[in-house]
Amino acid sequence: MSGKTVLIVDDEASIREMIAVALEMADYQCLEAADAREAHALIVDRQPDLILLDWMLPGTSGVELARRLKKEEVTAEIPIIMLTAKVEEDNKIQGLEVGADDYITKPFSPRELVARLKAVLRRATPAGVETPIEVDGLTLDPIGHRVSSASGALTMGPTEYRLLQFFMTHQERVYTRSQLLDQVWGGNVYVEERTVDVHIRRLRKALGDRYDHLIQTVRGTGYRFSTQAV
Amino acid sequence: MSGKTVLIVDDEASIREMIAVALEMADYQCLEAADAREAHALIVDRQPDLILLDWMLPGTSGVELARRLKKEEVTAEIPIIMLTAKVEEDNKIQGLEVGADDYITKPFSPRELVARLKAVLRRATPAGVETPIEVDGLTLDPIGHRVSSASGALTMGPTEYRLLQFFMTHQERVYTRSQLLDQVWGGNVYVEERTVDVHIRRLRKALGDRYDHLIQTVRGTGYRFSTQAV
DNA sequence: GAAGACTGTCACAATATTGTAACTTTATCC
DNA sequence: GGATAAAGTTACAATATTGTGACAGTCTTC
Numbered sequence: 001m002s003g004k005t006v007l008i009v010d011d012e013a014s015i016r017e018m019i020a021v022a023l024e025m026a027d028y029q030c031l032e033a034a035d036a037r038e039a040h041a042l043i044v045d046r047q048p049d050l051i052l053l054d055w056m057l058p059g060t061s062g063v064e065l066a067r068r069l070k071k072e073e074v075t076a077e078i079p080i081i082m083l084t085a086k087v088e089e090d091n092k093i094q095g096l097e098v099g100a101d102d103y104i105t106k107p108f109s110p111r112e113l114v115a116r117l118k119a120v121l122r123r124a125t126p127a128g129v130e131t132p133i134e135v136d137g138l139t140l141d142p143i144g145h146r147v148s149s150a151s152g153a154l155t156m157g158p159t160e161y162r163l164l165q166f167f168m169t170h171q172e173r174v175y176t177r178s179q180l181l182d183q184v185w186g187g188n189v190y191v192e193e194r195t196v197d198v199h200i201r202r203l204r205k206a207l208g209d210r211y212d213h214l215i216q217t218v219r220g221t222g223y224r225f226s227t228q229a230v
Numbered sequence: 231m232s233g234k235t236v237l238i239v240d241d242e243a244s245i246r247e248m249i250a251v252a253l254e255m256a257d258y259q260c261l262e263a264a265d266a267r268e269a270h271a272l273i274v275d276r277q278p279d280l281i282l283l284d285w286m287l288p289g290t291s292g293v294e295l296a297r298r299l300k301k302e303e304v305t306a307e308i309p310i311i312m313l314t315a316k317v318e319e320d321n322k323i324q325g326l327e328v329g330a331d332d333y334i335t336k337p338f339s340p341r342e343l344v345a346r347l348k349a350v351l352r353r354a355t356p357a358g359v360e361t362p363i364e365v366d367g368l369t370l371d372p373i374g375h376r377v378s379s380a381s382g383a384l385t386m387g388p389t390e391y392r393l394l395q396f397f398m399t400h401q402e403r404v405y406t407r408s409q410l411l412d413q414v415w416g417g418n419v420y421v422e423e424r425t426v427d428v429h430i431r432r433l434r435k436a437l438g439d440r441y442d443h444l445i446q447t448v449r450g451t452g453y454r455f456s457t458q459a460v
Numbered sequence: 461g462a463a464g465a466c467t468g469t470c471a472c473a474a475t476a477t478t479g480t481a482a483c484t485t486t487a488t489c490c
Numbered sequence: 491g492g493a494t495a496a497a498g499t500t501a502c503a504a505t506a507t508t509g510t511g512a513c514a515g516t517c518t519t520c
Contacts, residue, residue: 144402145454153459157476158476158478194479194480220496421467431508431509449477450507
């Protein structure tokens with residue numbers, strides 16, 4: 001249910017597959033890329049929660065890719081774990097500079113990989129997730145799993161809650177129905193796009209007259225959470 | 231059964247493991263962290279009863295970490311024992327300032343470690359844990375191991391008591407079934423998640439109509455103890 | 461060693477949530 | 491202004507989640 005998405009970037013298919021199998025057993029969803037280009041496309045498209053990046057890559061090196069990713073706004077906050085044959089001090093320093101969050105030296109056990117990965121994700125998430133988010137008196141408290149306004153608590157279904165949480169952490173940006181299905185429903189569900197509309201409707205209803213204008217329709221595209229008038 | 235949770239923060243895995251083995255034999259549950267970040271994540275996540283902190287840490291020093299922890303509300307009352315190669319007066323003063331509760335100089339015997347640790351825990355517990363907790367007339371008295379309301383004593387099984395105690399010391403926060411199993415049943419038991427539901431039911435029943443609303447169901451997630459209406 | 465309390469699990473009941481289809485309303489384009 | 495596409499709404503059946511009572515095994519207590 002909490003299935004985070006992990007992007008595996010390595011040029012050896014066998015290694016990718018080995019990792020993917022291990023991660024899927026631990027309920028992570030996997031994406032695979034063999035080089036920097038593929039990686040980049042998948043990141044933009046699927047917005048993984050974590051990137052497993054091989055130190056050596058054909059063309060651009062892993063370090064170089066990491067550096068590029070950390071510079072871009074979209075990808076800057078995605079944690080990166082470097083896979084390296086042998087961490088040398090030099091590498092480590094270079095890696096830390098570009099912002100890798102952890103290192104794993106090959107060969108490694110699946111158990112270790114999953115453990116490290118959990119640790120990194122745990123470290124990475126709290127900042128954003130544990131703090132209550134407030135907009136115009138509408139507050140979402142992720143710790144208590146509550147939404148409230150001045151006039152009291154708002155009740156809504158789990159999906160509406162997740163939808164609102166996603167929107168409040170990604171304000172002022174339009175998402176297509178398909179992106180919302182990916183982000184809120186989680187990767188590989190087979191659900192009609194119009195279903196999003198229905199949940200948007202339910203969310204608006206739960207928010208009430210006072211706040212339903214925050215969920216804005218962008219005709220022909222999707223929806224947006226915005227504090228600015230349409 | 232009284233298994234307290236101890237967080238070991240040291241960058242050397244071998245030392246961590248040595249300590250962990252010693253503590254586990256003495257019926258403590260151990261968590262391990264190699265650096266300040268991991269430590270922080272684990273503290274937030276698992277809320278240990280005591281922290282064993284190495285003086286020297288990569289990046290942030292142990293002293294610095296201790297200072298930070300003592301400042302934060304969540305962690306301020308968790309006792310800290312510093313591990314140092316050799317306590318010099320200078321260190322000691324610095325350490326006392328940041329609020330470490332004891333020092334142990336490496337190398338130390340497991341026996342000594344456990345003894346010191348017990349002493350610190352004995353000293354530390356009264357403040358936080360032995361004080362009765364009261365909510366809306368419902369009182370849990372950890373010393374007498376009793377729960378009472380205006381209309382008299384409430385009886386419940388041991389598990390229900392621990393569950394209530396956990397909830398009353400962690401109010402307004404949602405816990406998943408798996409987290410409750412970790413926290414209330416204790417780390418490594420293999421029990422069905424639905425068992426939590428049954429004990430929640432028993433606890434609610436024991437609390438009676440007057441108080442059972444304090445245990446709230448958060449559909450799709452878990453349970454929460456809250457004085458606020460749903 | 462028997463009575464009683466406590467636990468964990470199961471099966472079934474009670475609810476809440478979900479996705480979809482069908483229908484209505486609103487915006488857009490010519 | 492009418493045709494057409496897109497989004498809003500509602501109702502409903504299917505599904506998922508939680509509540510509840512019962513039961514057998516285990517541990518306590520006297």
